[in-house]
Amino acid sequence: MSITAHQLYDVCEGTWPPARTWDEGPWTLRDGAGGGKRVSAATALGDVTDGDIPRAEAAMRDMGQQPLFMIRDGDDALDALLEARGYDLIDEVVLYSVPIDQLTDKPLPRVTCFNIWEPLAIMKEIWAQGGIGPARLDVMERAQTKTGILARWNEKPGGAGFVGIHEGIAMVHALEVLPDQRKQGVAEWMMRAASLWGAKHGATHMAVLCVTANKPANALYTKLGFARVGMYHYRILPE
Incomplete structure (x- = not known):
C-alpha cells in the first residue's frame, strides 16, 4: 500500500x-x-x-x-x-513513511526502551528540556491509541518519545534524546521500539514528521528506509 x-x-x-x-x-x-x-x-x-x-x-x-x-x-x-x-x-x-516490518527486523537490546503511559516524571523532564511542556503533554493525552517511549542508555535515561496510531499508521512525535546520549544510536532504537509497539497494535506503516532544518534527524530517517511522502509549511502573520 x-x-x-x-x-x-x-x-x-x-x-x-x-x-x-x-x-x-x-x-x-x-x-x-x-x-x-x-x-x-x-x-x-x-x-x-x-x-x-x-x-x-x-x-x-x-x-x-x-x-x-x-x-x-x-x-x-x-x-x-x-x-x-x-x-x-x-x-x-x-512527511516520511515506511512499511512497519522494515523496522521490526532487529530485536532491541535488553533494557533499552520501555513502552510507558502515563508518562513518568523523567520523561516529562526530558521533554521539557526539548521545549515540550504541559500544553503539549495535553495534546498527547487527547490521542486515543498511544504510548510513550522511554530510552535507557549507558545505564541512565537516554530519551523520550510519543507514538500514536490512526487508521493503521503509527506516527512518532516529540522524539527527544538527551544531549549527552546523542550520536550513539539511541534515536534509532527508539524508532524501532515504536515500530514494534505499532505492529503489536495493528499498524502496517510508520510515519514521522521532520523540519528540513533538522539535518541529523532527516539523515536518520533516510538511513532507516523512510520515504519522503510530502511536505507542508506554515505562513504566520508577523505581529
Whole structure:
C-alpha cells in the first residue's frame, strides 16, 4: 500500500489532536490550547479567495491565537495569497513513511526502551528540556491509541518519545534524546521500539514528521528506509 501526503495529514491530526476542530466557511479551524503550531493552524478545505482570509484571521484572534495557516500539498494559490498579505514562511516540514516490518527486523537490546503511559516524571523532564511542556503533554493525552517511549542508555535515561496510531499508521512525535546520549544510536532504537509497539497494535506503516532544518534527524530517517511522502509549511502573520 502506498501512503499519500493527505493520509499523513489525517494521521497527524489523529495522533496529535487539537483541543477543538471545526469547519467555518472554506476553512478548518483549530483551537490549540497553547499546544503549538500543528494544533493551532488553519487549513483550507478547498479553493479560497483573498476575501476568505479575514474570516479565518478573526476566528484565530478570537481564540487568542496569532493568525497561522498550514500550507499543504495543493495549496500553492493560498500560499501566494498569504505571501502577498505579508505572511512569513516558517518551518518547512517533511512527511516520511515506511512499511512497519522494515523496522521490526532487529530485536532491541535488553533494557533499552520501555513502552510507558502515563508518562513518568523523567520523561516529562526530558521533554521539557526539548521545549515540550504541559500544553503539549495535553495534546498527547487527547490521542486515543498511544504510548510513550522511554530510552535507557549507558545505564541512565537516554530519551523520550510519543507514538500514536490512526487508521493503521503509527506516527512518532516529540522524539527527544538527551544531549549527552546523542550520536550513539539511541534515536534509532527508539524508532524501532515504536515500530514494534505499532505492529503489536495493528499498524502496517510508520510515519514521522521532520523540519528540513533538522539535518541529523532527516539523515536518520533516510538511513532507516523512510520515504519522503510530502511536505507542508506554515505562513504566520508577523505581529
